[in-house]
Amino acid sequence: MTVPFSVLDLAPVASGSTSAQALRNTLDLARHTERLGYHRYWLAEHHTMPGIASAATSVLIGQVAAVTERMRIGSGGIMLPNHAPMVVAEQFGTLEALYPGRIDLGLGRAPGTDQRTALALRRSPEALSVDDFPEQVHELRGYFEPHSDVTPAAGNRPPVWLLGSSGYSARLAGLLGLPFAFAHHFSAENTLPALEVYRESFRPSADLDRPYAMIAVSVTAADEDDRARELAQPQALSFLRLRQGRPGPLPTPEEAANHPYTPLERDIIESRIAAQVVGGPEAVRQQMDLLVKRTAADEVMVTTMVFDHADRLRSYEILAGLYGLGRTS
Numbered sequence: 102m103t104v105p106f107s108v109l110d111l112a113p114v115a116s117g118s119t120s121a122q123a124l125r126n127t128l129d130l131a132r133h134t135e136r137l138g139y140h141r142y143w144l145a146e147h148h149t150m151p152g153i154a155s156a157a158t159s160v161l162i163g164q165v166a167a168v169t170e171r172m173r174i175g176s177g178g179i180m181l182p183n184h185a186p187m188v189v190a191e192q193f194g195t196l197e198a199l200y201p202g203r204i205d206l207g208l209g210r211a212p213g214t215d216q217r218t219a220l221a222l223r224r225s226p227e228a229l230s231v232d233d234f235p236e237q238v239h240e241l242r243g244y245f246e247p248h249s250d251v252t253p254a255a256g257n258r259p260p261v262w263l264l265g266s267s268g269y270s271a272r273l274a275g276l277l278g279l280p281f282a283f284a285h286h287f288s289a290e291n292t293l294p295a296l297e298v299y300r301e302s303f304r305p306s307a308d309l310d311r312p313y314a315m316i317a318v319s320v321t322a323a324d325e326d327d328r329a330r331e332l333a334q335p336q337a338l339s340f341l342r343l344r345q346g347r348p349g350p351l352p353t354p355e356e357a358a359n360h361p362y363t364p365l366e367r368d369i370i371e372s373r374i375a376a377q378v379v380g381g382p383e384a385v386r387q388q389m390d391l392l393v394k395r396t397a398a399d400e401v402m403v404t405t406m407v408f409d410h411a412d413r414l415r416s417y418e419i420l421a422g423l424y425g426l427g428r429t430s
Contacts, residue, residue, distance in 0.1 A: 104393055105140035106426055108417070109177045109286075109317050109404040111147065112154035112161070116350040116408070123154040124161070126410045131165045134417050135172045138426030142169070143177030143207060143402065149218045152339055152350045159192040166200045175205025177282070177317070177402070178264040181237050182210065183222045187251060190244035194254030204259040207282060208241075210234045210270055235273055238263075260308070262315075267291055271299040278306025285396075286319040286404055287340075289376035296396055315400040318392065319377040321407060322419040326381045330374070332416075334358060336406040337373045341366055353408055386423050 110130060114123045131142050144161045147153040155161055158176050166174040174196075179189055189206075197204045238261075244251040245258030263274035263281055266288035274281035281299045285292045296314050303312040319336070323329035334357035342349055352360075362370065378388045393401060405416045421427060 104398060105400045106138075106420065106424060107141040107143065107173075107315070107400060107402040108134050108139050109143050109145065109402045110155065111145045111404065111406065113351045113406050114152050114154050115410075116353055116356065118350070120154040124164075126413075127155070127161065128164060128168050129410070130413065130417070131169050131172070131174075133414050134421075135169045136427070137417060137421035139172060139403075139417070139421070140400070141173035141175060141205060141402075143175045143205065145177050146180050146183070146209070148183075148222065150348055152348060159189075159196065162204070163196055163199070166196065166203060171203075173203050173205050174200065175259070175262075176207045178207030178209040178262070180209045180211060181234065181241065183219065186237050186241035187244055190241055190251055190254035193259055194245065194251070194257040197257040197259045198253045201257075205262060206259045207262040207264050208238060209264040211266070238273070238277070265295060268295050268298040271295040272302045275299045275302030275312065276304060278304050278309050280309060280313040280315065282315040282317060282402065285316040285392075286377070292316060292396060296398075313399050314396070315402055316392070316396055316398045317402040317404060318389075320385065320389075320403045320405055320416060320420060321377065321379045322382065322385045322405075322416040323412070324381060324415075324419070326384055329380045329384075331358070332407045332412055333374050333377060333379045334370070335408050337370045339406070340373055341369055344369070351406060351408055382419055382423055385420065389420075389423075 110127055112123045112127045114120055134142060142165060144158050145155045146158045148156050158179055162174050162176060193204060193206045242261060244254045247256045249255040261279055263270045263279050265271050266284040271281055283292055283295050299314060300312045321329050321333040323332055331354055335352040335354055338352050338357045338360055378385055403420060405413050407413050
């Protein structure tokens with residue numbers, strides 16, 4: 102299997118740590134994964150989340166681009182309904198002008214937050230709808246055209262991706278002839294249907310002559326299967342708390358192990374981990390190979406949310422070693 106592997110970073114804030122440390126860890130992980138041979142590095146957009154420091158996405162992209170040399174750096178993604186398209190164009194036109202040929206603009210349709218925060222971002226109740234997303238995408242892309250009067254966006258257009266966790270953005274990406282990234286890491290049950298919609302609806306464009314689908318996958322790799330499962334528990338507990346309306350920092354492995362789970366909570370945790378790639382090297386290779394074969398993905402974007410930064414670095418090292426990402430022919 103020769104698909105490229107990339108990185109999705111949410112800048113997780115671990116229990117007892119700070120956002121500042123999480124952001125420093127992001128810069129360290131970016132340098133580390135570039136050395137390992139990962140293809141691109143995307144930053145998420147989440148707001149008012151105690152366990153996630155990736156909120157000012159375009160700012161963080163600039164910082165990551167400054168400490169790397171070869172990887173493509175981008176957004177996974179900019180939640181376009183939260184922003185004026187012209188502002189996004191100015192930000193990413195600036196990034197593309199500073200780091201030409203290295204910037205990706207991934208766009209999402211979901212607000213990625215609650216109604217109160219969405220209102221604070223958009224400043225108007227009338228702006229809370231996502232129904233005009235296709236029009237927003239069209240407007241945004243227009244600002245990058247060479248004849249645009251929006252500086253520095255004009256003539257500095259990064260590749261545009263659409264992101265999604267259902268069929269809506271999959272179909273739109275296909276109709277526009279854009280690359281598509283699917284959030285398998287939190288919507289695994291929709292992966293195959295969405296990719297089928299994307300490929301069936303695809304129309305060749307000036308950007309792409311054939312479909313290009315990337316899947317974002319949650320991966321926890323360790324030297325032993327039991328250790329990997331232990332490391333995966335805090336992220337699963339964090340997801341459970343988010344679903345219960347109690348978001349918080351990423352728990353410790355001890356906190357996750359000692360949590361008094363109800364039977365329903367235990368089922369949610371097990372279902373969450375079952376949708377991930379978790380294990381020692383051999384198990385990770387088997388699970389990843391099967392997933393790529395089933396989805397026919399053109400690229401895999403890996404997100405790893407574990408408590409200790411050293412364990413996170415090690416997880417990406419193991420995956421890179423399995424697929425020879427740092428080797429040159």
